Structures are given as structure tokens and as C-alpha cells.
Amino acid sequence: QVRLVESGGGLVQTGGSLKLSCVLSGIKFSLNDMAWYRQARGHEREVVATISPEEVIYYTDSVKGRFTISRDNGKSTVYLQMNDLKPDDTGVYYCSARWSKIYWGQGTQVTVSS
Secondary structure (H helix, E strand, O other): OOEEEEEOOEEEEOOOOEEEEEEEEOOOHHHOEEEEEEEOOOOOOEEEEEEOOOOOEEEOHHHOOOEEEEEEHHHOEEEEEEOOOOHHHOEEEEEEEEOOOEEEOOOEEEEEEO
């Protein structure tokens, strides 16, 4: 059974930081493209950052210079370090793993107060 479990969300003030973690089990982590998405209320889910098995990284423009995605294959974990958070970063953050198919975590809420 494939599982993705996110943690690290919470409430933070503008300018603050959070670090999200996502642990993958049930399939070989090192083979998967890993990604963080977010969904704000009333909006579609959007990609925030991705990291390939070769550690090729992509960030959406709005988070460049503030967020850092990383992976630890030994711990089957992908991270998202979020600095200088803004109210527009508020939403549910989802972790995904993709190889032969895509899998999703249950999401973790991030709320940035102004």
C-alpha cells in the first residue's frame, strides 16, 4: 500500500517560516519525481515545487527565492522549507509522488496571517 504522509503545517505570521515534510512508503522513493502542490480556498490546485530523482528542481515563480525543496532518499522524505511567508501562501499543501502513476498525500494546512 502506497502512503504519503505530510506534516509541518500550521499558523504563522507574515514573514515567518515553516518546514513541511512528506514521507513516502510502499514504493521505492528514489525512483519517484516528488512535488509539493497547494490549493487555496476557491482556487485550483497548483504546483509549488518539484524535484526529480536526479534532483532537477522547479519552482513556480511566486515562491522563487523563498521556498526550497529537497529530498532525502535514505529517509524516503521530501521537504519544503518555506521562508518569508505571505498571506497568499495560505492553503492546503499536498505532497505527490510520480513514477508509473501519481500518488497524493492527505494535505497539511498552512495559514499565514497578515
